[in-house]
Amino acid sequence: MRTIIGLDELRAARLSFNGTVGLVPTMGYLHEGHLSLIRRAKAECDNVVVTIFVNPTQFAPTEDLSKYPRDLERDLSLIEPLGVDLVWNPTPEIMYPTGYQTWVEVEAMTRPLEGSMRPTHFKGVTTVVAKLFNTVQPHKAYFGQKDAQQAAVIRQMTRDLNFPIEIIVCPTVREADGLAMSSRNKYLEGKDRAAAPVLFRALSAAKTVYEGGERDAETLRRKMKEVLDGEPRAQTQYVSCADYDTLEELDVIKGKTLLSMAVLLGKTRLIDNFVLG
Amino acid sequence: MRTIIGLDELRAARLSFNGTVGLVPTMGYLHEGHLSLIRRAKAECDNVVVTIFVNPTQFAPTEDLSKYPRDLERDLSLIEPLGVDLVWNPTPEIMYPTGYQTWVEVEAMTRPLEGSMRPTHFKGVTTVVAKLFNTVQPHKAYFGQKDAQQAAVIRQMTRDLNFPIEIIVCPTVREADGLAMSSRNKYLEGKDRAAAPVLFRALSAAKTVYEGGERDAETLRRKMKEVLDGEPRAQTQYVSCADYDTLEELDVIKGKTLLSMAVLLGKTRLIDNFVLG
Numbered sequence: 001m002r003t004i005i006g007l008d009e010l011r012a013a014r015l016s017f018n019g020t021v022g023l024v025p026t027m028g029y030l031h032e033g034h035l036s037l038i039r040r041a042k043a044e045c046d047n048v049v050v051t052i053f054v055n056p057t058q059f060a061p062t063e064d065l066s067k068y069p070r071d072l073e074r075d076l077s078l079i080e081p082l083g084v085d086l087v088w089n090p091t092p093e094i095m096y097p098t099g100y101q102t103w104v105e106v107e108a109m110t111r112p113l114e115g116s117m118r119p120t121h122f123k124g125v126t127t128v129v130a131k132l133f134n135t136v137q138p139h140k141a142y143f144g145q146k147d148a149q150q151a152a153v154i155r156q157m158t159r160d161l162n163f164p165i166e167i168i169v170c171p172t173v174r175e176a177d178g179l180a181m182s183s184r185n186k187y188l189e190g191k192d193r194a195a196a197p198v199l200f201r202a203l204s205a206a207k208t209v210y211e212g213g214e215r216d217a218e219t220l221r222r223k224m225k226e227v228l229d230g231e232p233r234a235q236t237q238y239v240s241c242a243d244y245d246t247l248e249e250l251d252v253i254k255g256k257t258l259l260s261m262a263v264l265l266g267k268t269r270l271i272d273n274f275v276l277g
Numbered sequence: 278m279r280t281i282i283g284l285d286e287l288r289a290a291r292l293s294f295n296g297t298v299g300l301v302p303t304m305g306y307l308h309e310g311h312l313s314l315i316r317r318a319k320a321e322c323d324n325v326v327v328t329i330f331v332n333p334t335q336f337a338p339t340e341d342l343s344k345y346p347r348d349l350e351r352d353l354s355l356i357e358p359l360g361v362d363l364v365w366n367p368t369p370e371i372m373y374p375t376g377y378q379t380w381v382e383v384e385a386m387t388r389p390l391e392g393s394m395r396p397t398h399f400k401g402v403t404t405v406v407a408k409l410f411n412t413v414q415p416h417k418a419y420f421g422q423k424d425a426q427q428a429a430v431i432r433q434m435t436r437d438l439n440f441p442i443e444i445i446v447c448p449t450v451r452e453a454d455g456l457a458m459s460s461r462n463k464y465l466e467g468k469d470r471a472a473a474p475v476l477f478r479a480l481s482a483a484k485t486v487y488e489g490g491e492r493d494a495e496t497l498r499r500k501m502k503e504v505l506d507g508e509p510r511a512q513t514q515y516v517s518c519a520d521y522d523t524l525e526e527l528d529v530i531k532g533k534t535l536l537s538m539a540v541l542l543g544k545t546r547l548i549d550n551f552v553l554g
Contacts, residue, residue, distance in 0.1 A: 011441070099523070101385050102403075102437035107378040126379075127438075134439040160379035161404075162411040164288070246376070 001080055003087040010088050010135055017085070019046030023138035025129060028052040029069040029183040030078050033173040037142040038082050040170055049136050050079055051088045053095065058124030069186055088136070095131060104130040106153045106160070109247050113240055113260060114149045114271065125150055126157050133163050141165055146172040146180050148258055148273040152247055172272070174200065180272045192265040195233040199263055199272040202227035202239075206259050210276050217241040217250040217257075224261060237262040237269070244275060253277070278357055280364040287365050287412055294362070296323025300415035302406060305329040306346040306460040307355050310450040314419040315359050317447055326413050327356055328365045330372065335401030346463055365413070372408060381407040383430045383437070386524050390517055390537060391426045391548065402427055403434050410440050418442055423449040423457050425537055425550040429524055449549070451477065457549045469542040472510040476540055476549040479504035479516075483536050487553050494518040494527040494534075501538060514539040514546070521552060530554070 004010055014021070022045030024037045041048045052075055059065035072089065079087060103123055110122035133141065143151045151169045158167050173181045178200030179193075188196055202224040209223050224239040242249050244256035253276070260273035281287055291298070299322030301314045318325045329352055336342035349366065356364060380400055386392075387399035410418065420428045428446045435444050450458045455477030465473055479501040486500050501516040519526050521533035530553070537550035 007439070099433075100437055102381065102383045102434050104407075104438070105380050105382065107380065109378060130381075131437075131439050134441065137441065156376075157379050160377055160408075161381070162284070162408050164411065164414065 001076075001084050001087065003076060003089060005089055005091065005094070007090065007094055007135065010086075010090075013086050014049075014135070014137060017047040020139040021045060021047045021049060021136065023132060023136045023141040024048065024050045025132050025141065025143075026050060026052055027054045027068065027183065028075050029071060029186075030075045031173070031181045031183060031185075033144050033146060033181040035078060035082065036173050037144060037170050038079065038084060040168065041140065041142050042083050044168075045138075045140055047085045048083070049086045049088060049138065050084050051090075051132055051136070053088075053090055053128070053132075055095070055124055055128040056092050057096065057127060058121050060118060060120055063118070069183055095128065103127050104157065104161070106157050109149075109153055109156055112242070112247055112249065113238060114262065117237055117262060122150070122153050126153060129154055130157070130161070130163075133158075133165055138165055140168055142168045142170060144172060145169050145273070145275065146182065147271070148260055148275075149247060152245065152258075155245075178204070180270075182270070184268060184270070187268040188265060192233060192268060195231050195265055196270060198228060198231040198234050199261060199270055202261065203259055203272060203274040206241075207274055207276065210253070215253040217253055220253070220259060224259065228261070228263060233265055235264040237264060244277075278353075278361050278364065280353060280366060282366055282368065282371070284367070284371055284412065287363075287367075290363050291326075291412070291414060294324040297416040298322060298324045298326060298414065300409060300413045300418040301325065301327045302409050302418065302420075303327060303329055303352075304331045304345065304460065305352050306348060306463075307352045308450070308458045308460060308462075310421050310423060310458040312355060312359065313450050314421060314447050315356065315361060317445065318417065318419050319360050321445075322415075322417055324362045325360070326363045326365060326415065327361050328367075328409055328413070330365075330367055330405070332372070332401055332405040333369050334373065334404060335398050337395060337397055340395070346460055372405065380404050381434065381438070383434050386426075386430055386433055389519070389524055389526065390515060391539065394514060394539060399427070399430050403430060406431055407434065407438070407440075410435075410442055415442055417445055419445045419447060421449060422446050422550070422552065423459065424548070425535055425552075426524060429522065429535075432522075455481070457547075459547070461545060461547070464545040465542060469510060469545060472508050472542055473547060475505060475508040475511050476538060476547055479538065480536055480549060480551040483518075484551055484553065487530070492530040494530055497530070497536060501536065505538070505540060510542055512541040514541060521554075 022041030104126040177197040179196045206220040206223045220241045228236045239261045257276040299318030381403040454474040456473045483497040483500045497518045505513045516538045534553040
């Protein structure tokens with residue numbers, strides 16, 4: 001497994017590949033969710049590239065860029081056994097050199113949900129992913145369902161800009177108690193960690209109502225809110241029952257549907273979601 | 278030479294190519310300037326793709342989209358003898374299907390000059406060019422120096438988004454009296470056509486001053502304005518003496534420099550430029 005930093009080395013390595021290429025873009029501090037993406041890429045592609053880059057442009061000035069957890073050595077030791085061909089770990093200066101001024105932006109779909117809380121977030125995400133697509137030139141790229149809106153936005157960008165890339169969205173990996181794995185879970189301490197499965201319980205409760213035949217979206221949103229309100233440490237930012245593709249909030253559930261939520265536990269912000277239908 | 282419309286046919290045709298691919302993106306109504314790009318692509322690449330697409334997103338609602346000159350049959354008859362492999366002539370619905378919402382935008386460099394007159398223009402240009410790059414996947418793409426700011430913006434976008442594509446900018450082709458070739462020249466009638474070489478004369482006069490050793494940018498801008506003011510039919514929109522790469526207006530000329538201007542003759546808007554250094 002090669003680990004490289006520079007753009008020219010990346011281009012040369014890419015040219016040396018034969019067969020299909022799978023890309024797993026990450027911000028590092030890997031957990032079992034990331035590893036599941038890498039395993040899936042390894043199973044489906046002749047060559048696998050993992051990128052590790054804490055992308056500054058998707059953090060707002062008020063957010064946790066400098067405190068975002070980093071541990072490259074540990075990340076590499078987790079990736080090594082998986083048969084990854086290449087790890088690319090560029091610097092911010094390589095990705096955004098002096099004079100950098102080009103942005104890729106998906107519009108309507110980035111406004112609600114996470115976009116309403118983090119208005120500049122997805123512009124940073126789509127820009128860096130477009131750059132990773134153009135440098136790594138993968139046939140398939142792997143993202144986690146945990147970041148549901150991100151996955152929807154990247155599918156839309158890929159379709160709109162005609163990237164010749166298949167986007168594979170892999171299931172959320174969870175702790176035994178239902179908490180969705182996330183690099184930010186490391187911020188959760190003591191009682192907040194103990195309270196964190198309330199997101200999974202709220203989603204499960206709404207799913208049960210759905211499976212009982214309920215198709216009124218507001219009823220499902222109320223059910224999720226009710227369960228979250230039962231946990232005094234949890235402060236709900238939003239609950240949503242939206243169209244899976246457009247992310248538009250629904251009145252009546254018809255096709256594939258996204259239940260999602262953002263919740264503060266202490267200072268830690270957690271998101272989670274289920275797909276219905 | 279094949280002419281195709283659909284995206285799937287384009288993808289299939291692209292996969293059938295061996296060797297290098299050159300892209301010449303056009304809005305049709307071809308003139309000798311376009312043909313010079315095609316000849317250069319033919320000389321440098323194993324396969325040449327010409328696209329003909331009057332891109333609606335680079336026209337403002339007030340501009341001449343519906344009146345923009347079109348003549349596909351004539352275009353094809355001009356391209357046919359040049360050994361082009363493929364002409365792609367997609368519809369607006371293919372390029373911008375229902376739900377389309379992704380934009381590529383270059384920031385600082387699109388604000389002055391043409392951007393100051395046409396604030397949404399370059400967003401449309403960079404978006405469609407990114408789409409053409411992803412569909413045609415060329416090794417080289419050819420643009421005319423006539424649209425100097427467009428060429429600079431596309432070079433910047435290509436660098437910033439890491440497109441693995443070489444941008445080739447070809448010299449402006451001119452009529453015998455110096456008028457830069459443009460599809461919009463067909464709008465020029467009678468006395469306006471006779472007055473149109475004033476742009477070339479203004480640029481030539483400034484160049485002569487530069488070649489005499491003058492390095493004060495304002496002196497060159499004044500010289501261009503003076504010549505333009507000598508033509509009563511010409512209404513100057515801007516004259517500029519700017520850095521070739523950043524398009525920032527200069528005080529003192531040092532390296533590669535762009536002299537440029539936009540002038541109204543009657544209702545027809547003409548642009549032209551010279552590169553110094």
